Amino acid sequence: MQTFNSNVDSPSVPATTGETQTPLDVIVGDGLGLEIVASNIDSPSVSATTSSPREPSDAIIGENSGLKIVRNSASYRQPQLVEEKADIVQSNTLHTSFSPPIWRLPTEILSEIFLYCLPEDEHLVYASRLAPLLLTRICRQWREVAVSLPKLWCRLQLEVGYDDWPRRAFHLDNWETRAFGYDSWLKRSGGGPLSLRLTCRSDWSVLQTLLQPYIQQISSLSLNFHSYHGTFMMEDFHTLKELAISKYMSVDDPAQVTSINRSLSKLPVNLRKIKIKGIWFNRTRLDLFAASGWGCLTHIEMRMDGLDAFTRTLRLCPNLCSLKMTGVPSRRIRTPESVMHTNLQSLSMSWNIDRNMSENLDLFKVITLPNLRVLEARRMGRWPHDSFMRFLTRSEYPLERLVFDVAVWTTARERAEYATLVPSFELIADPGGNFDVDE
Numbered sequence: 001m002q003t004f005n006s007n008v009d010s011p012s013v014p015a016t017t018g019e020t021q022t023p024l025d026v027i028v029g030d031g032l033g034l035e036i037v038a039s040n041i042d043s044p045s046v047s048a049t050t051s052s053p054r055e056p057s058d059a060i061i062g063e064n065s066g067l068k069i070v071r072n073s074a075s076y077r078q079p080q081l082v083e084e085k086a087d088i089v090q091s092n093t094l095h096t097s098f099s100p101p102i103w104r105l106p107t108e109i110l111s112e113i114f115l116y117c118l119p120e121d122e123h124l125v126y127a128s129r130l131a132p133l134l135l136t137r138i139c140r141q142w143r144e145v146a147v148s149l150p151k152l153w154c155r156l157q158l159e160v161g162y163d164d165w166p167r168r169a170f171h172l173d174n175w176e177t178r179a180f181g182y183d184s185w186l187k188r189s190g191g192g193p194l195s196l197r198l199t200c201r202s203d204w205s206v207l208q209t210l211l212q213p214y215i216q217q218i219s220s221l222s223l224n225f226h227s228y229h230g231t232f233m234m235e236d237f238h239t240l241k242e243l244a245i246s247k248y249m250s251v252d253d254p255a256q257v258t259s260i261n262r263s264l265s266k267l268p269v270n271l272r273k274i275k276i277k278g279i280w281f282n283r284t285r286l287d288l289f290a291a292s293g294w295g296c297l298t299h300i301e302m303r304m305d306g307l308d309a310f311t312r313t314l315r316l317c318p319n320l321c322s323l324k325m326t327g328v329p330s331r332r333i334r335t336p337e338s339v340m341h342t343n344l345q346s347l348s349m350s351w352n353i354d355r356n357m358s359e360n361l362d363l364f365k366v367i368t369l370p371n372l373r374v375l376e377a378r379r380m381g382r383w384p385h386d387s388f389m390r391f392l393t394r395s396e397y398p399l400e401r402l403v404f405d406v407a408v409w410t411t412a413r414e415r416a417e418y419a420t421l422v423p424s425f426e427l428i429a430d431p432g433g434n435f436d437v438d439e
Contacts, residue, residue: 103141110142111149123157123197123222126181150190158182158210161202161226179210186214193239195220204232215239222246223263231262240268247278261285267293275301280327283308286316295319298343303327307363314341314367324348329363340368350378364391373400379407385414397421403428 105113117131118124127133132152136143146152160175186194194217198207211218215237222244223232234240247260260279265288267274274297282305297317304310304327313323321343329351347369364387372395377383383404392399401424404410410418419425 107145110145114146114149115151118152122155123195124155125157126178126185147188150188150192153185153188153190154192155195156182156185157197157199158207159199159201160206161200175206182210186211189214189217191217193217193219197222197224198232199224199226200232201226208232225256225260231259233263233266234268234271235266237268238270240271242273242275243267243271244275245277245279261288264289265292267296269293269296272297273299276303279303280305281309281313282306283312286312289316298322300324304329310363311337311339311366314339314344318343320344322346326350326352328352338366338368340370342371344369345371346374347372348376348378349380351380362387364388367391368394370395370398372398374403375399375401376403377408378405380404381407381409383408383410383414385410389417392421400424402426405429 102110114132114135117135119130124130124132128137132146135146135152159178194214196211196218198221200207200223216239218237219239220242221234221237221240223246225245225247234243245260245263247256271293280303286309294316295318298319299322300313300317300320301324302313304313304325306327307329309327310325310329313325314320318341320341323344323346325348364384368391399422402418402422403426405428415425415427
């Protein structure tokens with residue numbers, strides 16, 4: 001409703017005192033031509049202007065005057081209101097007819113588009129400027145579609161603790177706020193498999209508490225050790241199949257070493273693949289994991305300190321199918337017992353050694369791998385040709401693919417022999433690289 005205050009005095013109403021008469025309050029109905037006139041004729045201020053009762057004719061004359069004003073106003077406004085209503089109807093019709101096609105896409109198509117909007121990173125960052133959170137801020141329809149699509153919420157990077165003192169000083173590291181956001185994200189995964197990356201610079205127990213409701217969904221887990229506060233136990237992660245561990249400290253602090261060893265001491269029963277960076281494993285350290293679930297592993301990537309660690313790994317993991325190792329070998333294996341491993345199919349080796357060291361290595365003297373199909377050697381220095389040939393004979397020539405990089409030195413005659421014995425023999429050369437050594 002709209003209210004019109006009229007100050008027009010009716011000529012038929014005589015002024016009995018010097019006081020100004022209070023104007024009429026006119027209220028007009030919303031576009032319906034309905035007028036309600038509230039007169040202040042009986043107000044105390046009007047009654048006080050005269051000592052005698054007011055004549056009814058005065059009120060009727062004043063009322064007729066006010067009604068006339070309202071009628072004129074309503075007659076003027078009615079065409080305008082009709083025109084405004086027509087404009088609104090036309091605007092709504094045009095919006096429906098000419099809205100962008102993306103607003104009219106079926107939910108199934110919009111869901112597929114949303115999946116292509118995700119960053120290509122292995123683990124997504126919790127940030128409102130990036131998908132999938134960005135998709136929930138566009139409009140109500142997009143939010144409903146994004147929130148109900150579990151595939152958008154199955155990968156996440158979680159962090160607790162910061163080394164950056166300005167973040168702590170200005171309270172930018174609000175764990176409670178981020179924990180609420182992480183929990184909301186994980187709930188939207190709808191119970192599907194989760195791939196998570198955890199970075200901890202404080203106490204692992206904080207993240208473990210947050211993840212407790214979701215541990216039976218986690219199929220892939222990456223742990224970044226920036227500190228050694230507590231141990232991250234994974235024994236109850238029964239659906240975990242892939243594990244990656246990284247250490248970001250150059251010095252092996254005893255407390256940190258103990259923390260990582262305990263984290264690896266009891267692995268989940270269904271874990272099959274493990275990838276470890278920044279941590280060196282020697283035979284003594286591997287002996288700690290004799291009854292830890294390593295026997296179920298099928299794929300390992302790790303750094304080894306000495307060839308004894310290689311043979312110990314083969315004994316520790318009888319189901320191993322793929323092994324990728326880097327490290328510094330010793331010249332001799334301290335425990336030269338023979339090792340037969342029947343499941344290993346792929347072996348990749350990269351050693352930090354000088355040009356003349358590896359010709360006396362005992363690597364191939366003690367192992368037999370009858371099902372080895374792929375062997376990649378990098379940065380090995382002088383290749384131990386004689387012991388390698390005896391290894392192939394002992395293993396009954398299983399190799400289907402042999403790969404050397406430019407830092408594996410052989411003679412032309414040796415390479416010709418490998419090309420004859422192995423169906424696929426590849427040399428990965430750098431520009432200007434030379435594989436040759438003197439006969």
